[in-house]
Amino acid sequence: MKFETLAVSGFIDLKKQNNAVSTPIYANTAYSFDSVQHAVDLFDLKVAGDIYTRISNPSWDMVEKRLAALEGGVGALITSSGQAAVLITMLNLAEAGDEIVTTDKIYGGTYNLFSKTFKQMGIKFVFVNSDNLEDYEKAITEKTKCIYTETLGNPSIKVADIEGLAKIAHKHGIPLVVDNTVPTPYLCRPIEFGADIVVHSTTKYLSGHGNAMGGAIIDSGKFDWSQNDKFKMFTTPDESYHGVIYNQVFGEAAFIVKARTHLMRDLGCCQSPFNAYLTQLGIETLHVRMDRHCENALKLAEYLEKHPHINFVNYPLLKSSPDYELAQKYLKKGGSSLIGFGVDGDGTKFIEALKLFVHATNLGDVHSVITYPAGTTHRQLSEEQKIKAGITNDFMRASVGLENIDDIIEDIDNAIKVSRS
Numbered sequence: 001m002k003f004e005t006l007a008v009s010g011f012i013d014l015k016k017q018n019n020a021v022s023t024p025i026y027a028n029t030a031y032s033f034d035s036v037q038h039a040v041d042l043f044d045l046k047v048a049g050d051i052y053t054r055i056s057n058p059s060w061d062m063v064e065k066r067l068a069a070l071e072g073g074v075g076a077l078i079t080s081s082g083q084a085a086v087l088i089t090m091l092n093l094a095e096a097g098d099e100i101v102t103t104d105k106i107y108g109g110t111y112n113l114f115s116k117t118f119k120q121m122g123i124k125f126v127f128v129n130s131d132n133l134e135d136y137e138k139a140i141t142e143k144t145k146c147i148y149t150e151t152l153g154n155p156s157i158k159v160a161d162i163e164g165l166a167k168i169a170h171k172h173g174i175p176l177v178v179d180n181t182v183p184t185p186y187l188c189r190p191i192e193f194g195a196d197i198v199v200h201s202t203t204k205y206l207s208g209h210g211n212a213m214g215g216a217i218i219d220s221g222k223f224d225w226s227q228n229d230k231f232k233m234f235t236t237p238d239e240s241y242h243g244v245i246y247n248q249v250f251g252e253a254a255f256i257v258k259a260r261t262h263l264m265r266d267l268g269c270c271q272s273p274f275n276a277y278l279t280q281l282g283i284e285t286l287h288v289r290m291d292r293h294c295e296n297a298l299k300l301a302e303y304l305e306k307h308p309h310i311n312f313v314n315y316p317l318l319k320s321s322p323d324y325e326l327a328q329k330y331l332k333k334g335g336s337s338l339i340g341f342g343v344d345g346d347g348t349k350f351i352e353a354l355k356l357f358v359h360a361t362n363l364g365d366v367h368s369v370i371t372y373p374a375g376t377t378h379r380q381l382s383e384e385q386k387i388k389a390g391i392t393n394d395f396m397r398a399s400v401g402l403e404n405i406d407d408i409i410e411d412i413d414n415a416i417k418v419s420r421s
C-alpha cells in the first residue's frame with residue numbers, strides 16, 4: 001500500500017470491530033484471560049496479547065501499526081505525550097553513568113528534560129553547538145549510548161543531516177535517534193536515511209487538531225544490539241520477566257518490546273484510548289493537511305522575505321536558507337508549517353495585534369499559531385543558552401495553519417504595521 005492508503009485504511013479488520021467503519025474506542029482497562037495458563041503465558045511474554053491498558057490497548061494498536069508502517073519500522077509504541085516518548089526512548093538505552101550526544105538546537109522542553117531531569121538520574125547529555133558532523137563525532141566517548149537529533153529543529157528550524165549523523169553513530173556502534181515531529185513521515189522518513197529509532201510528539205501534526213496529547217516511538221528494527229557490549233539490557237536476562245533476553249526472543253523488535261513491557265509497565269505514561277482514537281483520525285488526513293501546511297508556509301515565508309520590516313526569515317525551502325541544500329535532500333515534498341522570523345517592531349504589539357493567528361505554544365494545528373519563544377517556551381533558558389539555541393528577542397515562530405493564505409498574510413501584515421506604530 002502507498003502512504004496515503006496506509007494512512008486511511010491500513011490494518012483495519014472490519015470483522016474484528018463488528019463491521020464498524022470507523023474503528024471504535026476501546027475504553028477498557030483490563031482484558032479477561034482465557035485460562036490461568038493463558039494468563040501465565042501472557043505475563044511471561046510467551047504469547048502476544050493484552051493484559052492491561054497501561055501496557056497495550058486495541059485503540060493504540062491501530063495507531064502503532066500505522067505509524068510503524070508509515071515510518072518504515074518494525075514496531076511502535078504510543079505514549080501519553082512527546083516528552084514521555086523521549087523519556088522512555090532514552091531510558092531504554094542509557095543508565096546512570098552513560099552519556100548521550102545531542103544538539104542545543106532542540107525543542108526547549110526536551111532540552112530541559114535532558115539537561116535537568118536526566119542529570120538528576122546520572123545520565124549526561126552533551127550538547128553540540130555546531131552543524132559540523134566532526135563536532136558530533138568528537139563529543140562521543142566510550143560511555144555514549146546514542147546520538148539524538150530533531151529532523152527539523154523546533155524552534156530553530158534547522159535541518160539535520162540524518163545520513164551523516166547515522167554514519168557517525170554506526171561507526172561508533174551506537175544508534176541514531178531522531179525526533180521527526182515537525183516533518184512527520186509524510187515529508188521525511190528518517191529510517192530511510194539510517195536512523196534507528198524515531199520519536200514523535202503526536203500532539204502536533206499527526207493528531208493535527210490541537211486536541212490530543214500524545215507521543216510515539218518507532219523502532220526501525222535495524223540496529224544490532226549484540227554488536228558490542230554497550231546494550232546489555234537487550235542481550236542479558238531481564239529478571240522481571242523470568243530471565244527473558246529481548247534480543248534472542250524478539251529479534252529485530254527487541255527495542256520496542258522492551259520499551260513497552262519494561263518501561264511502559266513501570267512508568268505508566270500511557271495514552272488514553274480516546275486520544276489514540278483522535279490520533280488515528282488525524283493520521284487519516286495527514287497527507288492532505290501536510291500538503292496545505294507546506295503550501296501556505298512557503299507562500300508566507302516568500303512574502304515575509306520581501307517585507308521591509310522583517311529582520312530575517314528561517315524556512316528551509318527558501319533558496320536563501322543556509323539549509324536549502326539539506327532540505328532538497330530530506331524534505332522533497334515540502335518544508336512543513338514552521339517559519340521563524342524577526343519583526344522589526346515592538347514584539348508585544350505585534351503578537352497582540354494578530355487576529356487570525358492564535359498566540360499559544362503549539363504547532364501542527366489546523367489553526368495558525370504564533371509563539372514568542374523568548375517570552376514563553378525558552379523563557380527558562382539563560383541568555384547564553386537562548387543565543388546558542390538561536391532565540392533572539394525579535395524571534396517569532398509561526399505554525400502556518402490551513403486557513404486561506406490571503407487572510408494569513410493580511411493578518412501578519414497588519415500586525416507588523418501595528419508593531420511599528
Ligand SMILES: Cc1ncc(COP(=O)(O)O)c(C=O)c1O
Pocket residue numbers: 081082083084107109110150154179181182200201202203213214215
Ligand atoms: C519537536 C518536539 N518534540 C517533542 C515535543 C514534546 O511533545 P509533547 O508536548 O507532546 O510532550 C515537542 C513539543 O512541542 C516538540 O516540538
